Amino acid sequence: QKEVEQDPGPLSVPEGAIVSLNCTYSNSAFQYFMWYRQYSRKGPELLMYTYSSGNKEDGRFTAQVDKSSKYISLFIRDSQPSDSATYLCAGGSQGNLIFGKGTKLSVKP
Amino acid sequence: SQTIHQWPATLVQPVGSPLSLECTVEGTSNPNLYWYRQAAGRGLQLLFYSVGIGQISSEVPQNLSASRPQDRQFILSSKKLLLSDSGFYLCALSKSGRDEGYTFGSGTRLTVV
Secondary structure (H helix, E strand, C coil): CCCEEECCCCEEEECCCCEEEEEEECCCCCCEEEEEEECCCCCCEEEEEEECCEEEEECCEEEEEECCCCEEEEEECCCCHHHCEEEEEEEEECCEEEECCCEEEEEEC | CCEEEEECCEEEECCCCCEEEEEEEECCCCEEEEEEEEECCCEEEEEEEEEECCEEEECCCCCEEEEEEECCEEEEEECCCCHHHCEEEEEEEEECCCCCCCEECCCEEEEEC
């Protein structure tokens, strides 16, 4: 079993939609969780960081972690064409990060 | 702030030729450094990581090798490229002892022909 599972998509939504991206993980030792955004032919960039369970909001983005169910979510409100990218979730502990395979999102104008 | 310089952005190499990809870091010292390969549909594959000069750990056995001759320099090499070495290569860093995530370089797209 992969440590971090993520549906690769692709996911296509109309502009303005609410997007929900999800991951599950198996390693109970994970203490912090991240979402990275990767545009085509670019390196991933850190989008959201969450330590332990709970929610974190940053503008149109909300990250949720439920450690009891080992579930990680990223919500994008009022999605824009510029949000079109691949989103990678990651879980980690002691400085080591394990990445999901990424979900490719396309927001259509 | 910490930055990673990675070059070249694109590389086309014939099968059997050597490879050298370089990654340099600015704005931090004694980082942990990583080489990842990203292939379509396969996500990020960790190839090598280093916690210090001359210290290299290999995650996947293959015809690639890595070296860290200086604190802020990480090199990925191959003596003879295979078609299967094609992919998007990413260098990343993390701060030793800090749970702050990884910073990635801009990547090198390698096509072996």
